Amino acid sequence: MSKASVYSSPGFDFSNLVRNNFLHEKGLPLPKATSTGTTIVGCVYKDGIVLGADTRATEGDIVADKNCEKIHYITESIRCCGAGTAADTEFTTALISSNMELHTLQSGRKPRVVTAMTMLKQMLFRYQGHVGAALVLGGVDATGPHLFTIHPHGSTDKLPYVTMGSGSLAAMAVFESGWQPNMDRDQALNLVKAAIAAGIFNDLGSGSNVDACVITASSTEMLRNVEMPNVRVQKERDYKFRRGTTAWKKEEVRSLITEESVTLLTGGDEMDTS
């Protein structure tokens, strides 16, 4: 169905469904979307919340992105880690972030973590699990620090320490042996780093670097690539080719405009009323 209007309506567009289902019936399987196999964690400590995530994005068996960002911005003091279908986590968190800003402007109050949690769970339940986003939502608001997990079907849990994703078991093992209430910042950050590292090294769907985020009542600190335990070694050889190696049949060079200057012409443009 093509739209006559210039403005496209918000929300999902289902116009390809008939065609895609037909192709599927003919025996052509739907291609795999990018998944963040993932290890994501969150834990409450004395002054607030520490969130952690790995940085690998997979497309089936292949690593599509070696350094993606899985800790998404919701508001200044609220962040959300996302596991599952990468496009879903990206767009769902962006939508709720936008709605949280509007809500803040309308209510005149500092945003609360439960508000974001409710918006997320109600949306995910509405789509009955088809939006594959498994989230760890954490932040500090006027009522204190809060940490939630949200599953793709819309269920939520409120806990002092959580893990999600394919590496959640490896990370939870670290948490269960190391977590204590009222840890200080360094203890909490080291625990989170160890939990993510457990996921990176033991789970095939997680890998590359550790991202962390420390949220307190007064500040939020994004620690992008706080640990990089998988840096590639320097290549021993240079693989540049001799210029002229590749044979080509046709060449076309298009020069682009790099500078434009406007010269105003004086006279000649005025209306002549003589």
Added chain:
Amino acid sequence: MSIMDHNGGSVIAMVGKDCVAIAADMRLGNQALGISSNFQRVFPVTDRIFVGLPGLASDVATLHERFRYRVNMYTIKEGREIEPETFAHLVSSTLYEHRFGPYFIEPVMAGISKTPTGKTKPFIAATDLIGCLNFAKDFVVAGTASTKLYGVAEGLWEPDLEPEDLFETISQTMLNAVDRDAFSGWGAVVHVITKDKVITRALKGRMD
């Protein structure tokens, strides 16, 4: 066989020193039967942005027209040319709108973007078929030969290649990767984009 393999085709984009390059093969097939060795799947969006659309050929045509429409509307409303990062998000949104009935394309974008200080910066990005963006610093690949392209590019790419060296590296990556893929090949085209010109070359490759 997956829908993405029906027509075949692959695209790669690489970052160099103040330049980017995007390359694609030219094969259009109907499963095993090759139909055209002159199928264009890389299109200019603006003077400095190119988009490659590997996947189902009819969606290549549809998406090309959809993006052309949306970029034109953007240019009219904003009164200026679209920047590469913005275009990448435009592609991502367009694909995510069709989350539950996707287009069978995995777009690859390459361009030169302007920094706030006025200097230029090379830019590449790719998305999966539902719009998950991947902003890589080195190279992005998509299509039936993507696994081979990953392997060869991982071996041959190095940072800060000059335009002529980047051309050689991306060409050799493309030619050798598609030679190991039955559904890609039948010629290749490379565009090297610098801040003041675009060099387009049609490569001589194996036609089997």
